[in-house]
Amino acid sequence: MNFEITFTPEQQEFQIRVRDWLKRNMPKGIEHPADPANLTRGGYEKQRELGHRLALEGWLYPTYPKEFGGGGLSPNEALIIEMELEKYDQILPPYYDSGGKLAAASIMVWGTQEQKSIFLPQILKGEVRTWQLLTEPEAGSDLANIQTTAIKNGNKYTVNGQKIYVGSSHGAEWSWMLANTDPGGKRHGNLSWFIVPMDLPGITWAPMDLIFAGNENGALSGFKNTVYFADVQIPTENLIGGENNGWQVADTHLEIEHGLMQGSLLGDHNLRRTLNACRKLKKRGNPLIADPSIQEILAELYIDSEVTRLFHIRIHWLRSSGQKISYQGPQAYLQMKRQALRAAKHTQDILGPYALVMDDKLSPEDGFIEVQQRGSIVAQHPGGTVEIQKLIMSRKLGLGKPSMKYGSKH
Amino acid sequence: MVANTSSMDLSLTETQEMLRSTIRSLVSQEFPTQTLLDMDSKKNPFTTASWNKLTSSGWTSLLIPEIYGGEGGSLTDSAILFQELGRGPVPGPHFSSSVLGTLILLEIGSEDQKAQLLPELAAGKEIIGLAHTESEYDHEIVGMAASETHDCYILNGTKLFVQDVLGTTQLIITALLQPNKLGLFLVNSSTYGLEIQELDGWSTGVSNVHLNHVKIPKSSLLGTETSNGWVELFAAVERALPVLCAYQIGSCEAVFDMTVKYANKRHQFGVPIGKFQRVQDHIISQINYLDAATLSTYEALWKLDEGKETAKSSVHLAKALTSEAHYQICNASHEVHAGLGIMREYGLTLHTKLSRTLYHYFGDPKYHKTQLIRSLNL
Numbered sequence: 035m036n037f038e039i040t041f042t043p044e045q046q047e048f049q050i051r052v053r054d055w056l057k058r059n060m061p062k063g064i065e066h067p068a069d070p071a072n073l074t075r076g077g078y079e080k081q082r083e084l085g086h087r088l089a090l091e092g093w094l095y096p097t098y099p100k101e102f103g104g105g106g107l108s109p110n111e112a113l114i115i116e117m118e119l120e121k122y123d124q125i126l127p128p129y130y131d132s133g134g135k136l137a138a139a140s141i142m143v144w145g146t147q148e149q150k151s152i153f154l155p156q157i158l159k160g161e162v163r164t165w166q167l168l169t170e171p172e173a174g175s176d177l178a179n180i181q182t183t184a185i186k187n188g189n190k191y192t193v194n195g196q197k198i199y200v201g202s203s204h205g206a207e208w209s210w211m212l213a214n215t216d217p218g219g220k221r222h223g224n225l226s227w228f229i230v231p232m233d234l235p236g237i238t239w240a241p242m243d244l245i246f247a248g249n250e251n252g253a254l255s256g257f258k259n260t261v262y263f264a265d266v267q268i269p270t271e272n273l274i275g276g277e278n279n280g281w282q283v284a285d286t287h288l289e290i291e292h293g294l295m296q297g298s299l300l301g302d303h304n305l306r307r308t309l310n311a312c313r314k315l316k317k318r319g320n321p322l323i324a325d326p327s328i329q330e331i332l333a334e335l336y337i338d339s340e341v342t343r344l345f346h347i348r349i350h351w352l353r354s355s356g357q358k359i360s361y362q363g364p365q366a367y368l369q370m371k372r373q374a375l376r377a378a379k380h381t382q383d384i385l386g387p388y389a390l391v392m393d394d395k396l397s398p399e400d401g402f403i404e405v406q407q408r409g410s411i412v413a414q415h416p417g418g419t420v421e422i423q424k425l426i427m428s429r430k431l432g433l434g435k436p437s438m439k440y441g442s443k444h
Numbered sequence: 445m446v447a448n449t450s451s452m453d454l455s456l457t458e459t460q461e462m463l464r465s466t467i468r469s470l471v472s473q474e475f476p477t478q479t480l481l482d483m484d485s486k487k488n489p490f491t492t493a494s495w496n497k498l499t500s501s502g503w504t505s506l507l508i509p510e511i512y513g514g515e516g517g518s519l520t521d522s523a524i525l526f527q528e529l530g531r532g533p534v535p536g537p538h539f540s541s542s543v544l545g546t547l548i549l550l551e552i553g554s555e556d557q558k559a560q561l562l563p564e565l566a567a568g569k570e571i572i573g574l575a576h577t578e579s580e581y582d583h584e585i586v587g588m589a590a591s592e593t594h595d596c597y598i599l600n601g602t603k604l605f606v607q608d609v610l611g612t613t614q615l616i617i618t619a620l621l622q623p624n625k626l627g628l629f630l631v632n633s634s635t636y637g638l639e640i641q642e643l644d645g646w647s648t649g650v651s652n653v654h655l656n657h658v659k660i661p662k663s664s665l666l667g668t669e670t671s672n673g674w675v676e677l678f679a680a681v682e683r684a685l686p687v688l689c690a691y692q693i694g695s696c697e698a699v700f701d702m703t704v705k706y707a708n709k710r711h712q713f714g715v716p717i718g719k720f721q722r723v724q725d726h727i728i729s730q731i732n733y734l735d736a737a738t739l740s741t742y743e744a745l746w747k748l749d750e751g752k753e754t755a756k757s758s759v760h761l762a763k764a765l766t767s768e769a770h771y772q773i774c775n776a777s778h779e780v781h782a783g784l785g786i787m788r789e790y791g792l793t794l795h796t797k798l799s800r801t802l803y804h805y806f807g808d809p810k811y812h813k814t815q816l817i818r819s820l821n822l
């Protein structure tokens with residue numbers, strides 16, 4: 035056995051190349067505010083600019099095929115790019131984009147050759163950024179209960195309805211969505227999957243006032259939106275995977291969202307920040323980190339973070355060696371959600387009111403700790419709640435289906 | 445077998461029931477969610493107007509003995525009232541003035557000071573708060589020293605993470621007179637050199653109090669020659685804590701109620717989500733936390749009101765359980781509400797934020813567990 039992620043000599047050279055490249059190409063003044071709500075328009079544009087530059091090298095979505103705008107690289111090379119970006123507090127892609135993260139996978143599987151060659155390069159080269167429009171007031175965990183309708187008329191679909199908890203701040207060029215193309219039709223057999231340009235007439239959106247907007251996959255998402263559709267005309271060419279086949283198309287990206295896209299091989303930021311705060315803050319003359327009762331809580335934080343790392347190491351190994359991933363995806367996702375919530379409490383146990391305050395002088399670690407307190411609550415819900423992750427894990431483990439073997443392939 | 449429980453009774457008296465229902469309807473009338481949200485977002489912060497809404501019902505005088513113009517009520521009475529305020533949760537210096545501040549004055553005030561101040565507090569004309577904690581946020585540590593001149597005291601420094609002092613007319617500020625003697629000074633909130641700085645973040649009602657060479661007359665030192673300061677402060681805190689717990693319990697109750705209601709109302713997969721065992725688990729954990737907190741708190745109150753010797757350990761038990769309960773009940777509610785719960789306008793996050801704020805106020809659960817074991821003399 036070998037638990038170390040090892041890079042070949044070529045990959046090591048690649049790492050040096052990426053490092054040098056970033057030195058030259060990182061836009062000046064790129065931001066990483068503690069609270070994503072504070073990401074300025076200018077800061078967002080710099081992130082997009084970095085995205086464009088990375089895309090020219092094939093590094094924005096490194097593992098996708100070159101012919102569609104990806105880099106044709108291995109998971110290890112993608113990891114190298116992420117490791118180097120991490121040194122600038124940036125991630126891949128450097129902004130919230132569920133186009134390349136999720137939708138591209140569905141288009142790869144379900145799109146026609148023509149759709150692939152039209153949609154994928156724009157997404158994978160960062161020319162557009164894309165929001166995901168799934169959730170509705172009546173369709174949360176029960177995603178199949180979508181009420182937004184898309185009714186065919188000629189070569190267009192007329193779309194009406196409302197989506198919530200969508201995207202991020204500073205807008206998007208595209209979105210992808212599930213809509214009901216057969217109201218009254220069979221559950222799971224009445225949905226269709228569309229790519230939607232956000233500048234179509236009839237689409238409007240308004241920000242939602244949440245205690246935290248989410249930090250999905252580390253991306254600064256700013257705020258979530260409600261998106262309204264009023265008689266929006268979507269061309270039939272934008273339907274992916276055929277009419278009423280949307281549930282299958284969505285399954286491809288939901289699988290990824292349920293744990294396969296979490297890149298937490300890069301270290302635990304909250305742990306690092308809490309340790310920093312414990313070195314600086316003092317109690318009765320000694321730094322907190324020297325206090326045995328605090329060390330005990332730090333050990334809990336550390337252990338939890340190691341479990342997360344190990345779960346993700348395994349996923350990286352399974353993926354790099356082309357093996358099937360089953361319950362391990364939602365397991366890792368569940369662990370990350372729970373870890374975040376436990377970490378918030380441990381951190382407050384250690385830092386007391388310093389963990390809650392947002393103040394130039396008093397906040398440890400520039401306010402990132404306070405943000406984690408709110409963010410950890412919010413992190414329980416996106417991509418399926420904790421209960422839903424457990425449900426998916428149980429299904430993958432074949433629970434309640436006596437004929438299936440433990441961990442069987444499906 | 446019938447045990448002799450004829451004297452045992454966990455119910456409220458008729459008067460207490462009346463107090464509860466009066467305050468409950470007052471709170472729901474005067475402090476609907478939108479009003480509380482506006483207060484929280486500082487669109488319409490705590491004002492004397494919202495204070496007056498409550499004082500007109502006369503409850504600021506509840507803990508004040510009749511000879512000082514009060515009602516001479518019990519701690520349990522006060523807890524019943526604060527439990528209802530917690531259901532809002534109604535923010536403001538209510539606990540800091542009518543419970544903590546009042547009890548501190550009763551413990552340490554000289555006869556003159558009590559006779560002068562308590563009637564004003566009873567009438568709701570003066571509102572007081574306590575500025576005590578400093579950079580280590582440990583209520584057992586004070587580093588600030590009061591320097592004495594021939595005609596006054598001078599205070600310099602900052603009190604950090606002070607709870608609910610916005611809107612107060614007077615502050616009780618602690619500073620060392622001698623290494624083991626704590627001075628409690630009653631200082632007008634608008635004294636020159638005193639600045640209250642509200643703090644932002646994931647907490648409710650927290651401020652810094654900056655003292656820049658604040659000169660105060662000698663008469664502002666509370667107590668007499670024989671006062672120790674620490675002893676009286678801690679005696680008052682011990683009596684005040686279960687009332688604070690009751691406030692937290694009210695918040696827990698409100699959160700529990702909204703969770704149950706939502707679990708029955710919200711449908712997914714064609715059924716109310718309350719049908720899912722995983723959702724039921726969250727709600728069962730809420731009521732277990734809630735009942736443990738409520739029973740321990742009211743037992744502590746009863747012991748304090750009856751002068752039982754074991755009251756001290758009960759107070760630590762109650763605060764350790766209640767802070768944990770408040771924290772976890774809010775978390776469970778977020779699980780059940782999922783997306784809806786994190787929307788500010790829904791109102792749940794007012795409780796969540798409060799649960800975090802009060803979690804470590806006058807000692808976090810770890811502190812109270814340590815004190816509990818100490819006080820049990822095991």
Ligand SMILES: Cc1cc2nc3c(=O)[nH]c(=O)nc-3n(C[C@H](O)[C@H](O)[C@H](O)COP(=O)(O)OP(=O)(O)OC[C@H]3O[C@@H](n4cnc5c(N)ncnc54)[C@H](O)[C@@H]3O)c2cc1C
Pocket residue numbers: 166167168169171173174175176198199200201246247248249258412413415416417418419420421422425710712713717720721722723779780781782783784786
């Ligand atoms: C920060 C954030 C970002 C998000 N980003 C997006 C986005 O970009 N695009 C998008 O489309 N959506 C997004 N969402 C929406 C998210 O996917 C939903 O909030 C989530 O799926 C839960 O749906 P709900 O909030 O309606 O809760 P509900 O489904 O109403 O759940 C309520 C409770 O019932 C439980 N429950 C429901 N069904 C079951 C069951 N079968 N068994 C056991 N328990 C059950 C849930 O676990 C939960 O405890 C985001 C949400 C958040 C909070």
